[in-house]
Amino acid sequence: MSTIYVGCQLQYNVLTPTSFLLNISATMNFHQTVRNERIDVAPFQPLEQCQIGPLGNRLFRLVGQPGPLSISYQAEVDLRADEVDANNVCESKYSSLPPEVLIFLNPSRYCESDKLGRFAMEEFGWLLPGYSRVTAVCNWTFEHLTYTPGSTGPTTTACDVLLQRTGVCRDYAHVAISLCRAMGIPARYVAGYAVNLQPPDFHGFFEAFLDGRWFLFDATRLAPVGGFVRIGTGRDAADVAFATMIGSAESVEMHVWANDSNPQDARLSPDNVGSGLSSA
């Protein structure tokens, strides 16, 4: 078991009263235990926690008033070590998939698996089913894409990326998810913090359902999977945007961090902190 110190600080200039939906807090689930968590909003705003769905995503909702708005989050997360003997992980048969997993075979906004059946089967259909086949999908994605910040935007889909061959972490995940689903392997998007990600930022990776459970994968090879802290899980990036704003607000600055040693973080200084929910 390891402990990861994660957090972020988001600065906005709010122009009109604006609803914020924040997807920045570590998920509480089997894989990870969240301790000493706090979220602070300055100036003070009432904060509503929204537990959404059975996947454990915890969102925070608030209404920001015109003027500067600072949101900061920090937590210590104990990760359960996850030892996988990849050789013994097979693919689940369709007829034995748990019902709640079936929707992760459906195509979604950024993962048009319904258009890629032949593509996926041609590239990976001849491989031995199992964990190693998802690894092959990750390797293919890594080898055929070039990681290029700015080359894609919020409406870019897996099909777009398969043609243009560039993208960022969310695009890598969308491509791999689409190819998995197209072969009958349930797959879903995970947003999270990642230790040693350079430059520090929110990260996007994915899970594939094999042998009765979900396994974490990352086609970007940008950071070790063992240092990933889940924030939210969904069908694709559309479900787990770190901040959704309804109204008018400009992002001024953003810091994200994830460390495997206590950073004695100075970024959340007391005078920066107005109020807020704290699970500490």
Place this chain on the structure above:
Amino acid sequence: MSTIYVGCQLQYNVLTPTSFLLNISATMNFHQTVRNERIDVAPFQPLEQCQIGPLGNRLFRLVGQPGPLSISYQAEVDLRADEVDANNVCESKYSSLPPEVLIFLNPSRYCESDKLGRFAMEEFGWLLPGYSRVTAVCNWTFEHLTYTPGSTGPTTTACDVLLQRTGVCRDYAHVAISLCRAMGIPARYVAGYAVNLQPPDFHGFFEAFLDGRWFLFDATRLAPVGGFVRIGTGRDAADVAFATMIGSAESVEMHVWANDSNPQDARLSPDNVGSGLSSA
């Protein structure tokens, strides 16, 4: 309260052992009570009922063996009369939407609301918020599309349809859903049976979330909303296909019916019925 008699009969020629996921049974929820339901499979196959998610979709899963396969379903459904005073139904504020409703603002595979913000606001942004604005979306959809069987396929999206201006029921629903979401109105797809639909078939329509609850709409004007029986609800048609097959099977024949008087239906004759689950 009215009683609707619904059902379908699906004939397949199964070529290799094939998993079927069937989405043909009436939903059990606040709106409708299901009575005298039976599902029959010939030749006999064990049938697994999958309750999926909090939306009440009930799916059936079975593995068909090579040879002919007949699946038939029938039920009596009591519909709760739903009286709406449209004038008093307002739109919910984003900050007060129940958390479980938020995902129905996200774009989905066939409803690219993330690309249509300006389009929707230009066409409908100046209208009074509320039930009547969703009606305006339905009217616009009805008036700008031509109902043309065969003009769209399984990968056709709302954006495709907005350009080509033709489609079938699922396309009408996808367009209306996309425009609603693009304006901040949660919307979701509903598959169902529909009394007086000509020609008889499964139908697709949608729900919009207004004033704290979901309201049913249909932009096609093909059948009265008061005679709709819900089968399943999802983000778009990808979530509620009436039959998903993994394997190899050909559809040979399909009948679907929905009547508001007891049809003494002769189509499900006793010798046609092999076995199966029955809630009668």
Place this chain on the structure above:
Amino acid sequence: MSTIYVGCQLQYNVLTPTSFLLNISATMNFHQTVRNERIDVAPFQPLEQCQIGPLGNRLFRLVGQPGPLSISYQAEVDLRADEVDANNVCESKYSSLPPEVLIFLNPSRYCESDKLGRFAMEEFGWLLPGYSRVTAVCNWTFEHLTYTPGSTGPTTTACDVLLQRTGVCRDYAHVAISLCRAMGIPARYVAGYAVNLQPPDFHGFFEAFLDGRWFLFDATRLAPVGGFVRIGTGRDAADVAFATMIGSAESVEMHVWANDSNPQDARLSPDNVGSGLSSA
């Protein structure tokens, strides 16, 4: 030099006065000499020959009146033998391309080469430039696509096909053209007749500009390139549709043939022939 006997017979049911633009006659150019050509229209309609552009496409235009309309074409075409020593054919440098060739580097409706630069360079950029690299593009196209009549339609593009991995002759040509252009090799679409094509139909293939001239290629491997008779050349299939109709007419029947021996063709019997232009 070989002689090919080509022709077609098109039957329409004209509903309202309809303009037809026909692209069915063999091109007269360096590669091929057209003899004993005749085009017949029944019932009689005045026929206008449109010589379009510097590429030698000859189109026929007529206005069909309501009722049955029969259009038939036949010609003998002498093909100049085209011996290529592929080993010695290099790619032309951009700075030395003849100006009139430059437009065939531009993307076109069905050949979105502007989106495929990285894709093309990744797959073929490391290969030796020259004739063999275009052959590699053809081989890749042949190996990654499955020839599937009905899998694509009139609006399908090269990018669509690269994802879905199925298509027909025009799609194979569009993919290969797009990949060539994306690497800086001018490429254009050619419609034509093809000896031994099964089933008999109009064919679509392409030319690439190498070493100062255009070379013929076909990624489908459906018929020998040496038996191709050019009808028209353009940026993609949009430029060389065999029949464009403005008005309302239904296609009733269509026959196309190309033989390397005189078929004593009985399909153009005298009583079938109303009038028309004849170059015989």
Place this chain on the structure above:
Amino acid sequence: MSTIYVGCQLQYNVLTPTSFLLNISATMNFHQTVRNERIDVAPFQPLEQCQIGPLGNRLFRLVGQPGPLSISYQAEVDLRADEVDANNVCESKYSSLPPEVLIFLNPSRYCESDKLGRFAMEEFGWLLPGYSRVTAVCNWTFEHLTYTPGSTGPTTTACDVLLQRTGVCRDYAHVAISLCRAMGIPARYVAGYAVNLQPPDFHGFFEAFLDGRWFLFDATRLAPVGGFVRIGTGRDAADVAFATMIGSAESVEMHVWANDSNPQDARLSPDNVGSGLSSA
């Protein structure tokens, strides 16, 4: 007749030997007479003039060597006054269109008119044919789009813009061209200089073929059509990029101007000028 003083100055930092194809010189045709033209390249490079196609586009090709590269162009252009009595300009019948005009009915890379037939006929099909119908297309385009620099990119098409409802001059032209073609009105893209365009830049507009000749239109309303100087004409923007580079070069600075009085332009000072072609 009026005289317009046009020109541009392009600064590049060339990294590897790079072929440039420049589309910056005023077209010489019926509409405009070019006088006192000069193009200068510093440091000196041999310059090849490429006359492409029957449309009068004059391109310049050169190979830039590593280091700074400056290209400047200036000319005086006498515009023939073009008086149109819009009320008497009808649409040409398809059967009487000159053959060389027919290709401008075909869809092109950024103008997918083949997907917009129903859209165009629904919006404009009921209007009186003629000049005023093209004006209606321009008005619709102006009213439904918002001019937003940066909202589109080099691969954006008319269909993209019809959905997202934002764009720049080239997008406005692509939308209007597509809608015209979809109704059977030949239309083509024109790149040019425009007096009083703010901020000064190359401009994109279009021509529609009516009543036997081409008429100029601009859906952006950004500058008076009477002050447009044509540079090049093509199917869409793909054909008339002002600079195409094969190699590696960065654009450092760009100035474009068009004035209806002699600016005594100081930007082309003698020491800035290395060599070059001059038609003066």
